[in-house]
Amino acid sequence: MDNRGDDELMRTIASGDEDGLRVLMERWERPVFGFLVRMLQSEEDARELTSETFYRVYRNAPSYRAEGKFKSWLFRISGNLARSALRRKRILRWVGIDEAPEPRASPSTQPDDVLEARARAEALEVAVQSLPARQRQAILLRLETGMSYREIADTMHTSVSAVETLLHRATTRLKQRMGGLT
Amino acid sequence: MNPDGEHLGRSVAAFVDGEVDERARARLETHLSQCSSCRSEVRDATLVRETLSSVSSSELSGSTWGEVRARIVRDRQPVWTPAMALAATALLAAGIFMGSQLAGATTARDSETSTELWLTLGSSLQTETLSGLYTDTPYEDAR
Numbered sequence: 001m002d003n004r005g006d007d008e009l010m011r012t013i014a015s016g017d018e019d020g021l022r023v024l025m026e027r028w029e030r031p032v033f034g035f036l037v038r039m040l041q042s043e044e045d046a047r048e049l050t051s052e053t054f055y056r057v058y059r060n061a062p063s064y065r066a067e068g069k070f071k072s073w074l075f076r077i078s079g080n081l082a083r084s085a086l087r088r089k090r091i092l093r094w095v096g097i098d099e100a101p102e103p104r105a106s107p108s109t110q111p112d113d114v115l116e117a118r119a120r121a122e123a124l125e126v127a128v129q130s131l132p133a134r135q136r137q138a139i140l141l142r143l144e145t146g147m148s149y150r151e152i153a154d155t156m157h158t159s160v161s162a163v164e165t166l167l168h169r170a171t172t173r174l175k176q177r178m179g180g181l182t
Numbered sequence: 183m184n185p186d187g188e189h190l191g192r193s194v195a196a197f198v199d200g201e202v203d204e205r206a207r208a209r210l211e212t213h214l215s216q217c218s219s220c221r222s223e224v225r226d227a228t229l230v231r232e233t234l235s236s237v238s239s240s241e242l243s244g245s246t247w248g249e250v251r252a253r254i255v256r257d258r259q260p261v262w263t264p265a266m267a268l269a270a271t272a273l274l275a276a277g278i279f280m281g282s283q284l285a286g287a288t289t290a291r292d293s294e295t296s297t298e299l300w301l302t303l304g305s306s307l308q309t310e311t312l313s314g315l316y317t318d319t320p321y322e323d324a325r
Contacts, residue, residue: 018251018254021250021254022247022251025245025246025247025250026245029242029245029246029247030239030241030242033240033242034239034240034242037239037240038237038239043240046240047242047246050242050246051246051249051250051253054246054247054250055250055253055254058250058254117233117236120233121233121234121236121237122237124230124233124234124237125234125237128234139234142199143231143234143235144239148201149196149199149201164192164193164195164196164201165192167195167196167199168191168192168193168194168195168196170195171194171195171198171227171230171231174230174234175223175226175227175230178226178229178230178233179226
């Protein structure tokens with residue numbers, strides 16, 4: 001296991017060391033993918049954007065400022081890519097080229113209460129998709145990466161107070177959806 | 183943050199996420215102990231968080247390292263930009279033009295003159311090249 005910190009690895013990447021990027025990817029690829037899957041509801045798109053995120057990490061390494069905020073910087077890249085992809089998908093859907101994402105299927109050989117909980121979770125997951133992109137980004141950064149409000153604010157280039165508002169609005173919307181499920 | 187006695191409002195999410203400081207938390211808890219409406223808000227928000235957290239994350243099958251590295255390697259290779267392609271085409275065209283001009287000049291003379299011309303040109307080039315390469319050789323004296 002490589003004990004070098006993220007900022008140190010970024011310095012080696014900036015000097016052209018590909019191995020530093022490989023180590024960073026071992027550390028961060030799965031959280032980035034998990035976040036992107038829930039943002040986009042498509043494993044195929046998430047995989048493509050995960051690859052794009054780390055390619056951009058490599059390309060932008062020389063301009064990276066080592067201030068101990070690598071996680072925020074990384075998820076800013078993937079968040080921006082996800083929001084661009086969502087905008088593109090929405091436009092395609094408007095013009096009737098793309099289809100709305102299908103909710104993920106669940107196996108049916110489970111006890112009723114488990115099935116109910118799963119149905120509720122899936123319905124909420126669909127509800128997350130109906131949130132405005134920034135609300136969705138904020139709540140998934142919290143859920144998938146465990147970021148603090150401060151880190152989310154850094155990632156999204158906004159204030160802690162704005163993050164609080166985004167998460168409050170997202171939670172209120174989701175609660176309304178939940179109201180029909182409980 | 184909400185003063186004492188007011189509902190939690192937009193602080194519900196921050197409260198559930200543990201993102202309020204100790205003093206604010208104590209104040210909000212005091213309010214919650216007296217307000218069933220805010221307790222209900224907090225309970226629902228907690229349920230939303232727990233339900234969403236229960237969704238298992240998708241697992242990435244195989245790393246994308248290979249794809250990323252292939253792009254990096256590709257970037258290092260020289261790329262034909264449109265400007266470079268245009269320059270190469272212009273050079274080629276100029277070469278063809280000059281070649282055709284030279285061929286035209288050659289056909290205008292008789293073959294003997296042409297041969298003499300090429301021999302003179304070749305000899306001159308050879309002498310210049312060799313004298314350039316071996317400036318202190320006997321070729322200088324031989325001229």
